[in-house]
Amino acid sequence: MPIEDSSAFDVIVVGGGHAGAEAAAAAARYGARTALVTHRRDTLGAMSCNPAIGGLGKGHLVREVDALDGLMGRIADRAGIQFRLLNRRKGPAVRGPRTQADRKLYARAMQAALSDTPNLTIVEGEVANLTVVDGRVAGAVLADGRSLPCRAVVLTTGTFLRGLIHIGEHTTPAGRMGEGPALGLSATLDRHGFALGRLKTGTPPRLDGRTIDWHGIDKQAADDDPVPFSTLTERITTPQIECGVTRTGPAAHDLIRANLHRSAMYSGGITSRGPRYCPSIEDKVVRFGDRDGHQIFLEPEGLDDPTVYPNGISTSLPEAVQRDLVRLLPGCERVTVVRPGYAIEYDYVDPRELDPTLQTRRIAGLFLAGQINGTTGYEEAAGQGLVAGLNAARLAGDAALAVFDRAESYIGVMIDDLVTHGVSEPYRMFTSRSEYRLSLRVDNADERLTERGIALGCVSTARAAHDAGRRAALDHARCVLDTLSLTPSQAERHGITLNRDGIRRSAFQLLSYPEITWERLAEVWPQLRDTPPALADRLCTDATYAVYLDRQRADIAAFRRDEAVALPALLDYGSIAGLSNELRLKLDKVRPLTLGQAARIEGVTPAALTLLAAHARRGTHAQVPAE
Numbered sequence: 303m304p305i306e307d308s309s310a311f312d313v314i315v316v317g318g319g320h321a322g323a324e325a326a327a328a329a330a331r332y333g334a335r336t337a338l339v340t341h342r343r344d345t346l347g348a349m350s351c352n353p354a355i356g357g358l359g360k361g362h363l364v365r366e367v368d369a370l371d372g373l374m375g376r377i378a379d380r381a382g383i384q385f386r387l388l389n390r391r392k393g394p395a396v397r398g399p400r401t402q403a404d405r406k407l408y409a410r411a412m413q414a415a416l417s418d419t420p421n422l423t424i425v426e427g428e429v430a431n432l433t434v435v436d437g438r439v440a441g442a443v444l445a446d447g448r449s450l451p452c453r454a455v456v457l458t459t460g461t462f463l464r465g466l467i468h469i470g471e472h473t474t475p476a477g478r479m480g481e482g483p484a485l486g487l488s489a490t491l492d493r494h495g496f497a498l499g500r501l502k503t504g505t506p507p508r509l510d511g512r513t514i515d516w517h518g519i520d521k522q523a524a525d526d527d528p529v530p531f532s533t534l535t536e537r538i539t540t541p542q543i544e545c546g547v548t549r550t551g552p553a554a555h556d557l558i559r560a561n562l563h564r565s566a567m568y569s570g571g572i573t574s575r576g577p578r579y580c581p582s583i584e585d586k587v588v589r590f591g592d593r594d595g596h597q598i599f600l601e602p603e604g605l606d607d608p609t610v611y612p613n614g615i616s617t618s619l620p621e622a623v624q625r626d627l628v629r630l631l632p633g634c635e636r637v638t639v640v641r642p643g644y645a646i647e648y649d650y651v652d653p654r655e656l657d658p659t660l661q662t663r664r665i666a667g668l669f670l671a672g673q674i675n676g677t678t679g680y681e682e683a684a685g686q687g688l689v690a691g692l693n694a695a696r697l698a699g700d701a702a703l704a705v706f707d708r709a710e711s712y713i714g715v716m717i718d719d720l721v722t723h724g725v726s727e728p729y730r731m732f733t734s735r736s737e738y739r740l741s742l743r744v745d746n747a748d749e750r751l752t753e754r755g756i757a758l759g760c761v762s763t764a765r766a767a768h769d770a771g772r773r774a775a776l777d778h779a780r781c782v783l784d785t786l787s788l789t790p791s792q793a794e795r796h797g798i799t800l801n802r803d804g805i806r807r808s809a810f811q812l813l814s815y816p817e818i819t820w821e822r823l824a825e826v827w828p829q830l831r832d833t834p835p836a837l838a839d840r841l842c843t844d845a846t847y848a849v850y851l852d853r854q855r856a857d858i859a860a861f862r863r864d865e866a867v868a869l870p871a872l873l874d875y876g877s878i879a880g881l882s883n884e885l886r887l888k889l890d891k892v893r894p895l896t897l898g899q900a901a902r903i904e905g906v907t908p909a910a911l912t913l914l915a916a917h918a919r920r921g922t923h924a925q926v927p928a929e
Contacts, residue, residue, distance in 0.1 A: 312698035321458035321672030321683035325691030334695035347412025375531030381408035385528030430486030454694035463649035468566035470620030519633035546600035618645035676725035813845030864898035
């Protein structure tokens with residue numbers, strides 16, 4: 303799409319990956335005149351690594367992006383070819399929806415969604431520099447000399463900042479396979495004093511599924527009742543597939559050990575940290591040498607694509623060794639390698655350079671999202687992109703910026719972790735990172751966030767209407783359960799055993815008993831039989847967690863009290879007597895906005911919090927002199 307008036311942009315989003323797509327869509331939904339700058343239009347929404355969305359913790363992020371009217375959930379529902387609800391046997395708070403996606407379907411659907419988004423212009427090009435005037439971003443400069451003025455910029459550069467691919471002893475400057483790195487922006491950020499570091503990630507070789515012996519390996523089927531990501535998706539219509547399951551063995555481990563010196567991870571070619579929870583096969587063999595094998599999932603990349611993604615065998619071994627390695631996997635003895643796996647190093651910005659809105663503190667109007675902030679994963683990128691794009695649009699419109707806190711969303715947990723603690727390795731979301739995970743479930747993301755999104759201006763009228771209907775149905779069903787009740791004697795006549803204490807219990811209270819199901823209640827009250835299954839499941843979950851949620855609400859109230867105590871952005875920690883030099887340095891690095899955020903900085907003691915609280919209450923703070 304050509305640029306008709308480059309001076310008309312409010313927000314420029316740099317990068318067309320998952321963070322960039324959500325950032326551009328959120329800014330445009332808000333009403334900002336938005337440009338999405340990408341190297342090539344046909345790479346928008348590309349799934350650079352595993353073509354899968356969701357998982358444990360990550361599925362929560364996708365649901366939250368969807369609740370705020372983001373794109374990822376709806377696109378995954380169209381492109382998903384193997385839906386599975388992980389941790390189905392565990393409690394609802396830690397279940398994780400996941401789908402293997404058709405790579406081409408996903409990219410095609412994302413490109414169509416972006417092309418159809420009002421207020422959004424797609425610009426092909428490479429942003430090489432930023433225009434900064436008096437400490438504020440004023441535009442982006444493309445490598446071909448074009449200048450795009452704007453009021454806010456969102457950088458979502460993925461692995462492109464000085465990206466370097468490693469395959470054995472060979473290195474290639476690249477942002478991903480077949481695409482050049484971004485060099486100018488790294489220099490720009492360095493020139494403006496940002497703290498840059500290096501991280502690494504990796505990907506496995508791709509296999510030709512036509513050369514795999516599928517009959518000789520186990521299979522993993524999709525769920526019979528696929529659970530969509532988006533509440534706007536009524537049902538999954540895309541055909542579902544099986545994935546294969548194989549395993550490394552002693553021969554494969556011996557081959558890896560014999561060639562460790564040729565792996566970039568162990569030859570000294572890579573010194574940066576990779577994701578701890580998604581290690582390379584070399585790391586697995588070295589760190590878990592006592593194991594006789596590691597499970598590998600053979601995941602087709604599309605319905606009409608023979609390419610297979612061997613999940614669990616990420617590597618930077620030489621190409622010939624990779625070929626020999628995969629042929630040692632059962633079912634893959636005669637497999638053809640379509641593309642070698644590789645490790646990639648790239649620049650990131652210390653996320654403590656940001657405030658919780660994802661705006662940088664060094665340059666006003668500049669927002670960062672995705673792997674540039676030290677995270678890994680499509681879902682983490684999407685959540686950050688939505689927040690950064692929304693806040694860039696709000697800043698361009700002179701509106702107050704939005705902060706999502708730990709008590710309302712996993713998005714808030716992630717951002718708070720990043721800006722408060724920084725990263726020493728690529729950050730990945732897990733449910734265990736949230737202290738309020740009973741409240742932050744996948745089934746209540748809309749209830750937690752959609753009304754907030756409406757107030758912030760990033761939710762369409764169609765979703766708002768859908769949410770209003772969903773809330774009305776939930777409130778009505780809950781009201782019905784509260785009006786139906788039984789005494790212990792009445793319950794006994796229906797074959798339900800309760801403590802004979804004479805207390806009348808509502809149907810909602812009865813649902814909290816492990817042995818009392820919705821179907822059992824429907825035998826007592828037949829009018830409950832017509833309740834939609836998803837609504838019944840939600841009410842059962844609420845009833846099961848009711849007592850615990852009451853306790854958690856008290857914890858959240860205490861958390862919010864500390865978050866309400868604002869600390870001045872220019873507070874001079876050096877002037878506060880009683881703080882150790884170590885704490886002064888840490889507080890000055892993070893610049894916490896609230897007493898609650900200060901409490902989450904490692905090493906901050908109760909005594910230090912008392913001093914900070916006293917200064918906040920008295921308002922007797924000194925300001926850091928301007929540089």
